[in-house]
Amino acid sequence: MGKQLDIEQMRALMECVAQNRIGEFSFSCEDFQVQIKGAPAPAAAACAAAPAVTVAAAAAVPAPQTEAAPQPEPEAVYITSPIVGTFYAASGPDKEPFVQVGQAVREGDTVFIVESMKVMNEVPADKAGIVAEVLLKNGDPVEYGQPVLRLE
Secondary structure, three states: OOOOOOHHHHHHHHHHHHHOOOOEEEEEOOOOEEEEEOOOOOOOOOOOOHHHHHHHHOOOOOOOOOOOOOOOOOOOEEEEOOOOEEEEOEOOOOOOEOOOOOOEEOOOOEEEEEEEOOEEEEEEOOOOEEEEEEOOOOOOEEOOOOEEEEEO
16 A cells, blocks of 8 residues: 555545444554544445445544554443342432442442342442443342443
């Protein structure tokens, strides 16, 4: 490809990404960086329709590269349910939740309860962080290993 891409090479690259239903493609060289993003086409969609939809949503970002390429955002950290049961955010209906969005938690802090076989199991945080999202509502069923809290 050389050190620069012309518009025809860029179009061909975008069509290739779209036809192969690639969600994200990155390429960097000494002088530039190209990043193409697009949602993979649904499985039921015809292959001929995929390039038009995906190419329209794709974005090419040539940029001079003077430093290392930006790193992707860190993956979310989740606290998961250790057992199957029913999720409760507080120790009782008239009590405050153990944690709320924006609150810092330390490893070992009780963060929610899972009721299983009429036993209330307090679940401690196995990681420290700030609560970014509570993924369940009080009384929701929860499965073993299901994410319950997202931490930053």
